[in-house]
Amino acid sequence: xxxxxxxxxxxxxxxxxxxxxxxxxxxxxxxxxxxxxxxxxxxxxxxxxxxxxxxxxxxxxxxxxxxxxxxxxxxxxxxxxxxxxxxxxxxxxxxxxxxxxxxxxxxxxxxxxxxxxxxxxxxxxxxxxxxxxxxxxxxxxxxxxxxxxxxxxxxxxxxxxxxxxxxxxxxxxxxxxxxxxxxxxxxxxxxxxxxxxxxxxxxxxxxxxxxx
Numbered sequence: 761x762x763x764x765x766x767x768x769x770x771x772x773x774x775x776x777x778x779x780x781x782x783x784x785x786x787x788x789x790x791x792x793x794x795x796x797x798x799x800x801x802x803x804x805x806x807x808x809x810x811x812x813x814x815x816x817x818x819x820x821x822x823x824x825x826x827x828x829x830x831x832x833x834x835x836x837x838x839x840x841x842x843x844x845x846x847x848x849x850x851x852x853x854x855x856x857x858x859x860x861x862x863x864x865x866x867x868x869x870x871x872x873x874x875x876x877x878x879x880x881x882x883x884x885x886x887x888x889x890x891x892x893x894x895x896x897x898x899x900x901x902x903x904x905x906x907x908x909x910x911x912x913x914x915x916x917x918x919x920x921x922x923x924x925x926x927x928x929x930x931x932x933x934x935x936x937x938x939x940x941x942x943x944x945x946x947x948x949x950x951x952x953x954x955x956x957x958x959x960x961x962x963x964x965x966x967x968x969x970x971x972x
């Protein structure tokens with residue numbers, strides 16, 4: 761074509777180049793549009809990924825808080841269960857104790873009634889005991905019994921002063937523990953010796969005890 765006409769050759773070259781460019785454009789343009797579309801899709805996906813990661817971080821933070829609260833609640837629950845078990849053991853022990861002591865209720869009730877009566881009769885018993893401590897030291901056992909039960913007790917009855925009909929100095933002014941200690945120290949266990957021990961220990965005056 762150049763041999764025939766350089767102008768025609770140039771035109772032919774332009775025409776073939778234009779055709780080649782068109783062929784290339786037809787191949788490249790869809791790919792370019794696809795690349796642009798993929799870039800838009802990638803950008804949207806990145807935004808979604810960032811939003812998902814932010815939501816995941818928020819969920820992880822919430823999960824950490826919930827796990828911490830769960831641990832606190834579990835510890836509180838364990839403490840409450842321990843307290844409940846301890847209270848259950850105490851309740852069972854108390855129930856067993858109450859059941860075991862149920863048979864004592866009758867005796868306790870009787871003792872309470874007796875204590876109420878003794879409280880009223882305590883006036884006369886205290887008068888008898890104080891009289892014994894004050895005046896009976898110099899006398900022997902027979903005279904002491906006569907003074908206490910033959911004179912003083914009768915006088916209490918005559919004056920209607922409450923007092924126990926059955927009155928024992930040994931149980932009113934001392935107890936078994938003290939008597940046992942005196943016995944371990946050599947004091948005989950007869951009633952006269954115990955009375956002498958009471959006088960020696962509790963009397964406000966110094967008694968004169970003569971061993972015959």
